[in-house]
Amino acid sequence: MKKQGSDIREISSKVKETAMNLGITKVLVYRGRKALRDIDNNSKRAISLSEELLMKLLDENKDTEYGKRYDFAHIGSISEYKEKVPLSVYDDYEPYIKRMVEDDEKNLLTVRPPKHYALSSGSVGVPKHIPVSEEELDIYSKYGTGLCFGVIDKYYRNTTGRSVKPGFGLNLIELKFQDTKHGVPKGAISGNIMKQVKDITKYILTSPWDVINPQGDMDLKYLRARFALEREDVTFLVGAFMTALVDTVDYIRANWEMLCKDIYHGRIDSSIKIPDEQRKVFEQLLCPSPERARKLVKEFRKGFDGILTRIWPDLQFVAGIGTGGFFTYSKKMRRYTGKNIPYNNLTYAASEGLFAAARHAGDTSYVLLPEGGFYEFIPANADDDSTTLTIDQLEEGEEYEIVVTNLSGFYRYRIKDVIRVTGFYNEAPMLQFIYRKSQMLSIQGEKTNEESVRWSIEQFMKDTKLVINDYSVYADTDSEPGHYVFLMEPDTKVPEEKIAGYRDVIEAKMMQANPSYGDKIRTGVLSPMELIFLQNETYQAYRDLMIRKGTSPNQLKPVRVIDTPIKKKFFFTLRERY
Amino acid sequence: MSAENEGFQISHEKEGNRLKVSLKGEINVDTSREFDAFINDNLEGVKELEFDLKEVDFVSSAGLRVFLNAQNIMDEQGSMVIRNMSEDVKEVFDMTGFSDVMNIE
Structure with a gap:
């Protein structure tokens, strides 16, 4: 009777997992389609939206310390904004940010309180704290994570007539952050977004929450590979950059015998670094899967060209930035996935904002998002770098340094990236990252x-x-x-x-x-x-x-x-x- | 196996929870596979891990990664020390910064 009870519980849990997975996939696709529609609609009026956003930000923030200093209250046009507010770099904000982080002072740069601080490497080893408002986080959530499913759904509907299949994703984006002394999270923005959906990750991602959000040092490469390999229903792989995805497959390539043995026996090899308590938690999630292990061994023995679609027959897409300087990694990943799996290059983003997103699978250019900030552009070869252009003045094929007024209190901020305009999607420029000025x-x-x-x-x-x-x-x-x-x-x-x-x-x-x-x-x-x-x-x-x-x-x-x-x-x- | 790999040897002595590993030859991209497999198979229950590199004349990038893997494992379960490096091998650890994260005597 005990055995029967346990079987019933297992079946019931499996049914719940399948239903939740299907439901979450549908929600992700729905949100993705909405994000696609928004890109399309906003791109049609990118020029006016851009100006409206700037005026809204200036009005909202006219009584902040920065707003008063530069007289936001009396700025009525883009040209007045350029005249009154200087171009800026991080050091211009550092004294304000220090007061925000250490003393929790409000209304210094923006009325929008920081919901997060993105940490970025500073020039002298002290990490930069980039404030991120709730509105900025919403943009990340919508385009950084949501859009991807819309793009892939569109790809499959166009090519096969069917939508994205439900299934699980191997996620390599690490959630690693701590709080400031006033309780504001600081670390990678992606981590903050992932934390908001903590309770449902187990129904859509292969890794348990304690691998996504590790407490203490543990061998994450092993754990991510281990939990993904034991499932056959993996449909997507996602990492911030293509390097992480390739490193994971390289790890599997070097360690598949150990991984398969562990899957066969339902254990974690004793040499794998995991705190003892955590090991017990993970081992409770595992059970022997000899049949899956045998299948994997058979495929690994054939070699690694096209391996990913052989071990995960329902694999539908790979998401991670693989453009520009990552191209050698994208090529290598192609060897592992074969040529028929679509790649999504996600977004063009920095700690200071998410500026553009890939509109189609395989796009290596990104569509500028007018709701992500107000953008100005300095021609890359100009002798005078104080004159900026707006999106209606850009020319296809030209290169520009991008200057952003973001949703979190940075005004005319030089992120030091040079982009090339590769065309236009309606009124919105399409761009490719070309180089960092400092590089x-x-x-x-x-x-x-x-x-x-x-x-x-x-x-x-x-x-x-x-x-x-x-x-x-x-x-x-x-x-x-x-x-x-x-x-x-x-x-x-x-x-x-x-x-x-x-x-x-x-x-x-x-x-x-x-x-x-x-x-x-x-x-x-x-x-x-x-x-x-x-x-x-x-x-x-x-x-x-x-x-x-x-x-x-x-x-x-x-x-x-x-x-x-x-x-x-x-x-x-x-x-x-x- | 190429001529460079022919002389590679791993020997070890275990006393209780103490493991001494003596390596000989080159730890290059090929031999590091064997070395890595040895690490993965033999560290269970080890609290003190000692490497003797007296007879090692070369450590490659792949070899450095294996030592780092061992260090990561031993951080959780005990201590690790690397001894008797030749000047050439020590220079590789120092110049790459791997000696900053390992105990080398």
Whole structure:
């Protein structure tokens, strides 16, 4: 009788899980469709919405300390706003933010109280605290998480006539934050949003809540892989960046035998780092699944090309930023998913706001969201960087530094990102992130940006057929004249005798990508480039070390420019041996 | 197995909850797989883990990751120390910053 009772409870729990999963999927799709409609409608009147938003923000905040200082009350147009309010950087807000964080002072920058502080790396090691209002969080919730399901639903309805199937998602976005002494959460914004739906994550994500929101140090790579692999009904994979997704599949590739043994026996290997109490909690969630383990072993033994659709036959999409400098990771992920799974590049966002979103599956350009802030643009090549343009003045193909007035108390704020306008979606510009102004290489005024380097590497890979896992560039000014050092981690060791030829290829590509660099090489103003191949797993070792030292995986971006002595020592030490 | 990997050896002595692991040869991208598997299979119940690297002449990026994995495990269950590194190997740990997060004697 006991056995029968337990069986009934198990069936009842399974029925509830299935029903909840179906219901949540429907809600996500509904919210996603609504977000899509809003993008479409708002993009049709992006110019007027933009101005209306600015005027609303100025009116709301005219009695704040910042508003009084710059006389918001008497600003009646965009041109007056530009005249009266200066362009700003974080340091301009730092004294106000310090008073907000430490003394809980109100009405300094905005009447909208901060509901969160996003932490971003500061220039001198003290993290920047970026205030985030409730309205800003709503934008993140709507476009950062909700929109994705609308985009994928549209993709499947267009291609198969059916909507998104219900199922579970492997989530790699880490929820890691603490509170200020006045009880305001601080950390990654995505964590705050996830926390709001804590009670339902178990019906839509593969990881238990204690893996999504880990207390104490534990082996999250194992746990995420373990809980996802034991299910066959995984339909989506989501991470902040494509790097995290690739790292997870690489982890599975290296450890599938242990993972399968554990799934077979319904246990967690004793070598896996988990606090004892937590281990007991996780083990109660597991039961032996010999049949699933056997299936997995069979598929893993066939190799890892296209593995994800073989172990998860209902896999429907991959979501994570894989554009621009992440392209090597997107290529690698393609090998794991096969070519038929749509990718969603999510959003173009920073701690200071969510500015644009991918409107279609596979889009590498993002549609600017006029309700996310008021935007101005400084032409990237302008000598005068105090003159800004508005969205109605932008031209397709041109590059601009983006300046934002956000929903959380930053006014005419230079986030130092340069974007390219790739077209227009109705009135709203579509844009691609090109480079961080602080990440530009310029030894002799040649101004090589991240995009030029990315293009050169992409062309290099095409010409040489080498697979490059990751890459960085260093501007060496110790020698005269200075020169660039390209560092690349190939998939397999490159024979020494081929290095000189490969150097010539990447040099030629770089000269083509940045004609100013080419001129300086031809005239001897710069010395020829140096090419260094790195040992396999160097970039993974760097990420492992950064995580060990406390960096959130959500904030680990590729190292494109070697711009600190610490990075230089790390990467130059791990060059391939010959 | 390539010539670089032929000499790789792992030997260990266990006394109670103390494990001493002596490594020999190169810990490169190939041999680190064996090393990682050894770590995953042998740390259960270990409270003191000691690595002797006297006969190790090279540690690659992949090898560093295995030591970091071991350190992560031992943080939960005891202590870990790495001893007798050659100057070349010590330099790799120092220059990369891995020695900041490990106990090296």
